[in-house]
Amino acid sequence: MKELIPLADIIFPGTAEEHILKLITNNPLKSLKENVINQLDYSLLHERHLYQPNLEVSRGCGMGCNFCQEKDERLTNLKSPKLIVAESHRTILFDNLTPMNLYFEASLFASKEEWIDELIKHRQQTKQSFKWRTEARVDSIKVSHLKKLKSAGLEVIDLGLESANFNQLINMNKTKRPEKYLSQASRVIEEAYRNNIKVKVNILLFAGENKESITSTIDWLDKHKDAITGVSVGPVIVFGWQTKIKAYLNALSVLGASVSHQPITGITHLDLSSTIDYKSSIDISKYIGQRYTTSEDYFYLKSFSYFARDYTFEQFNSDCKGIEDQLNFRLV
Numbered sequence: 001m002k003e004l005i006p007l008a009d010i011i012f013p014g015t016a017e018e019h020i021l022k023l024i025t026n027n028p029l030k031s032l033k034e035n036v037i038n039q040l041d042y043s044l045l046h047e048r049h050l051y052q053p054n055l056e057v058s059r060g061c062g063m064g065c066n067f068c069q070e071k072d073e074r075l076t077n078l079k080s081p082k083l084i085v086a087e088s089h090r091t092i093l094f095d096n097l098t099p100m101n102l103y104f105e106a107s108l109f110a111s112k113e114e115w116i117d118e119l120i121k122h123r124q125q126t127k128q129s130f131k132w133r134t135e136a137r138v139d140s141i142k143v144s145h146l147k148k149l150k151s152a153g154l155e156v157i158d159l160g161l162e163s164a165n166f167n168q169l170i171n172m173n174k175t176k177r178p179e180k181y182l183s184q185a186s187r188v189i190e191e192a193y194r195n196n197i198k199v200k201v202n203i204l205l206f207a208g209e210n211k212e213s214i215t216s217t218i219d220w221l222d223k224h225k226d227a228i229t230g231v232s233v234g235p236v237i238v239f240g241w242q243t244k245i246k247a248y249l250n251a252l253s254v255l256g257a258s259v260s261h262q263p264i265t266g267i268t269h270l271d272l273s274s275t276i277d278y279k280s281s282i283d284i285s286k287y288i289g290q291r292y293t294t295s296e297d298y299f300y301l302k303s304f305s306y307f308a309r310d311y312t313f314e315q316f317n318s319d320c321k322g323i324e325d326q327l328n329f330r331l332v
């Protein structure tokens with residue numbers, strides 16, 4: 001890393017948050033207690049009114065999906081609703097730009113009913129009505145909780161389905177019981193739709209992917225297309241130094257994948273199988289994205305959490321002109 005960034009005088013492996021304050025102020029953080037340090041101060045940002053803010057509600061996961069950095073990271077408790085409403089109160093601005101929403105940042109959002117009740121109560125007590133979005137597994141959100149979650153402000157779920165092919169789900173170690181997993185996914189999507197919660201489905205093209213696995217995923221998505229607001233798709237990418245990723249690349253090669261190329265140090269792209277090379281995986285990703293995501297849906301989802309709050313649909317449409325074939329959604 002020193003060779004790659006010669007001007008950097010200090011390099012920390014992993015996350016550096018515990019060191020940043022000391023670097024800048026020479027005072028180390030006194031308390032590293034969970035839920036105390038992970039509050040972001042948006043007032044420090046330049047043009048902070050343009051940002052859709054994140055609010056970190058938990059870390060880690062530990063569910064073991066073999067492509068994921070979080071697979072062995074312990075899941076922390078959800079941040080308390082009292083802290084959340086205090087943070088949202090400090091953060092949310094009211095103006096005439098795209099409404100400010102919160103992304104409840106969590107690798108795996110998993111709430112108990114008492115937590116949802118508390119959030120509803122604290123929102124009412126503090127007269128807040130912000131909308132929020134989060135990321136979940138199909139089996140980390142209880143179908144019976146969705147109605148209450150909507151009352152607590154949940155507006156969009158990024159659902160890490162990853163595939164609807166039994167073999168691929170098992171190869172990813174996403175689940176050992178794909179049939180049950182997919183029926184749970186159906187129930188979550190349908191119940192979310194009934195409660196007017198938008199679901200964006202995440203799909204991962206994984207090692208060993210072939211025509212049959214792609215077709216079964218598309219068939220499954222077709223059955224749910226009216227209830228989903230968009231699909232994000234991409235092939236698995238391996239991050240890390242060569243010595244650290246060797247074992248993982250070997251494991252993926254057993255499933256039929258091989259190294260395609262490294263566009264830059266630390267990033268490895270794959271040919272997923274003998275029939276789906278890297279380029280095909282990008283084309284398939286675009287095909288699936290365009291099949292289920294309109295430009296309106298895409299703009300809605302991105303404006304909710306990512307686009308600058310003064311970016312309009314007209315500007316977006318004009319920026320899309322001439323690059324239609326590169327987009328993972330279709331222009332309508």
Ligand code: SF4
Pocket residue numbers: 060061062063064065068069070071107108137160
């Ligand atoms: S459930 Fe999501 S966050 Fe957890 S290991 Fe799997 S992909 Fe990663």
